[in-house]
Amino acid sequence: MKTIHITTIQFPEVKLQTRDAHKLRGYFGNLFKEYSPLLHNHYDNGSFRHRYPLVQYKILNGIPSLVAVEEGAELLTRLFLKITQLQIDGYVHEVNAKNIASGHEMIGYTDELKEYKFETLWMALNQENYRKYLTLNQIEQAAMLNKILIGHVLSFYKQMGLFLEGNHRLLAKTKVQVKSTRFKEQKMVAFSGNFLVNALLPENIGLGKAVSRGFGTIKVL
Numbered sequence: 001m002k003t004i005h006i007t008t009i010q011f012p013e014v015k016l017q018t019r020d021a022h023k024l025r026g027y028f029g030n031l032f033k034e035y036s037p038l039l040h041n042h043y044d045n046g047s048f049r050h051r052y053p054l055v056q057y058k059i060l061n062g063i064p065s066l067v068a069v070e071e072g073a074e075l076l077t078r079l080f081l082k083i084t085q086l087q088i089d090g091y092v093h094e095v096n097a098k099n100i101a102s103g104h105e106m107i108g109y110t111d112e113l114k115e116y117k118f119e120t121l122w123m124a125l126n127q128e129n130y131r132k133y134l135t136l137n138q139i140e141q142a143a144m145l146n147k148i149l150i151g152h153v154l155s156f157y158k159q160m161g162l163f164l165e166g167n168h169r170l171l172a173k174t175k176v177q178v179k180s181t182r183f184k185e186q187k188m189v190a191f192s193g194n195f196l197v198n199a200l201l202p203e204n205i206g207l208g209k210a211v212s213r214g215f216g217t218i219k220v221l
Helices: 019-032 071-080 129-132 137-161
Strands: 002-010 054-058 063-069 086-090 092-093 099-122 172-183 186-200 218-220
Touching: 002 071, 002 129, 019 054, 019 063, 019 086, 054 071, 054 099, 063 071, 063 137, 071 099, 099 137, 129 137, 137 172
Parallel strands: none
Antiparallel strands: 002 063, 002 099, 054 063, 086 092, 099 186, 099 218, 172 186
């Protein structure tokens, strides 16, 4: 088990579409670009930061939301008072109300199966394993998604500095439906639904691909 720091900032008076999450990322990444590469996942030389995003941009129930963990959580807390407006698609949203919640949550292996829901679409597959996925029958596809989900949880844990003991083996069962979405102007397959896993995960963090843009956001059931 490990305790991690999580900060969430929301703007309840501003309403956006789920697909606008990447615009939120672009705005804040540019606004505060001198503060840290954690906000946009690129270093000063333009190279990409290939790690789990510590600051994630989401539209949750229509509300622009920033969710950050560890160093990202500390950074958002420091920047909170500096946020006075949002500029999305050339339109300026004055921020008259904003909420911040900052605290600590436990992550790690548990003896019980916990149920979670994907609040936003889970991008489980890359091009290579998507081709493999198409060749499998329904039972094999489910097994593949279960294995991928476990990999995503372990990847998150690793970036948080948590490594499970040898006798702590994760088990997962996905209950998802295939959906279609667009990512960087490309049509992609993603999934909605729930999953069970014997792991403690914080609400509103993302799992899978493109979590900095709001994909794979989970809710504790």
